Amino acid sequence: AQSVTQLDSQVPVFEEAPVELRCNYSSSVSVYLFWYVQYPNQGLQLLLKYLSGSTLVKGINGFEAEFNKSQTSFHLRKPSVHISDTAEYFCAVSDRRSGSARQLTFGSGTQLTVLP
Amino acid sequence: SQTIHQWPATLVQPVGSPLSLECTVEGTSNPNLYWYRQAAGRGLQLLFYSVGIGQISSEVPQNLSASRPQDRQFILSSKKLLLSDSGFYLCAWRPAVGPETQYFGPGTRLLVL
Numbered sequence: 092a093q094s095v096t097q098l099d100s101q102v103p104v105f106e107e108a109p110v111e112l113r114c115n116y117s118s119s120v121s122v123y124l125f126w127y128v129q130y131p132n133q134g135l136q137l138l139l140k141y142l143s144g145s146t147l148v149k150g151i152n153g154f155e156a157e158f159n160k161s162q163t164s165f166h167l168r169k170p171s172v173h174i175s176d177t178a179e180y181f182c183a184v185s186d187r188r189s190g191s192a193r194q195l196t197f198g199s200g201t202q203l204t205v206l207p
Numbered sequence: 208s209q210t211i212h213q214w215p216a217t218l219v220q221p222v223g224s225p226l227s228l229e230c231t232v233e234g235t236s237n238p239n240l241y242w243y244r245q246a247a248g249r250g251l252q253l254l255f256y257s258v259g260i261g262q263i264s265s266e267v268p269q270n271l272s273a274s275r276p277q278d279r280q281f282i283l284s285s286k287k288l289l290l291s292d293s294g295f296y297l298c299a300w301r302p303a304v305g306p307e308t309q310y311f312g313p314g315t316r317l318l319v320l
Contacts, residue, residue, distance in 0.1 A: 123307050134297055134311035135251075142307055181250065185307065193301060194241060194266070195309055199250040 093118040093184050097198035104172055105206050112167040112201045114182030122184040124165040125195065126156055129179045138180070141165065152176065177205045209234035213298050213312040220319055226271075226285040228315050230298030233279065238300040240281040241309065242273055245295040257281060258303065293319045 098113045116122065123142050127135040139150025146158040156167045165182060179202050183195040210233045220226060232238050239258050243251040253266045255273035263273050270289060274282045281298060295316050299309040 125308070127311075132314070132316070134313045135299075136311070137308055140308060193239065193307060193309075194253050194256050195251075195299075196253075197243075197251040 093120075093122060093186070093196040095182050095184055095196055095198035097180075097182055097201050099201050100199065101202045101204070103204045103206055106174055107171045109170050110168065110172050110176075110203065112180050112182075112203065114165045114167065114198060116163050116165065116182075116184050118163075118184060118186075121187040123187055123193075124156075124158060125183040125185070126150065126154070126165070126167050127181045127183060128152075129181065129200075131178075135181065138167070172203070172205045174205050174207065176203060178203060209300075209310065211298060211300055211310060211312040213296075213315050215315060216313065217316045218318070220288050220317065222290055222319055223287050226283070226288050226292070226317070228283040228296055228298075228317075230281040230283075230312055231279055232300045235279070235300070235302065237278060237303050239303055240275065241299040241301075242281065242283050243297045243299065245297060245314075247294070251297065254283070288319045290319050293317055 094117045096115045104110045125140045126138040128138050129135050138154050139148050141148050141158045149155045154169050179200045181200050182198040185193045185195050212231050241256045242254040245251050257275045271285050295314050297314045298312040301309045
């Protein structure tokens with residue numbers, strides 16, 4: 092079984108400032124890692140994912156995340172945020188093992204609010 | 208390209224009434240399908256998933272059920288809604304093989320009064 096902890100439920104930040112949204116996970120098996128973004132009253136859109144290879148992954152809208160196996164973390168970062176980045180962000184993991192249904196386990200989400 | 212549809216977009220139902228939410232995927236075959244629920248101020252909880260027609264796995268005990276009558280159709284149902292069933296219901300799909308990403312539909316907002 093897996094679990095995901097997003098340590099900050101709300102993150103306010105001024106426009107053009109950097110931001111980091113934290114995500115830690117717990118799992119007894121190897122996992123894939125994901126960040127999704129949800130705008131109000133919409134479904135989830137994939138920002139980026141880590142499957143294998145380089146631990147620094149780049150996604151859409153200028154976001155990036157780094158997988159740290161020893162700290163079981165997958166923090167999301169952006170060097171300069173825009174008003175349009177205001178949304179809820181979800182970290183998620185899925186089981187890597189072949190034959191599994193790859194269901195996602197989500198964190199509780201972080202509401203990012205970008206202030207003018 | 209693949210698309211995923213959910214309907215209705217919004218639903219207001221009285222307690223004790225039945226429920227049927229539909230999800231369909233276009234442009235792919237034999238997808239894995241998922242139903243999630245997002246309660247207000249909370250994360251997403253996996254309710255059901257399906258790896259094929261007629262194959263349903265339930266993650267949490269509840270008064271909801273799911274069915275997959277066709278390859279690309281996934282239905283979420285209830286015989287009698289509870290107040291606690293209110294929330295935002297999201298359907299998702301992923302290829303049975305290949306990319307690991309799940310793709311989400313636009314969601315259905317359900318309010319039980």
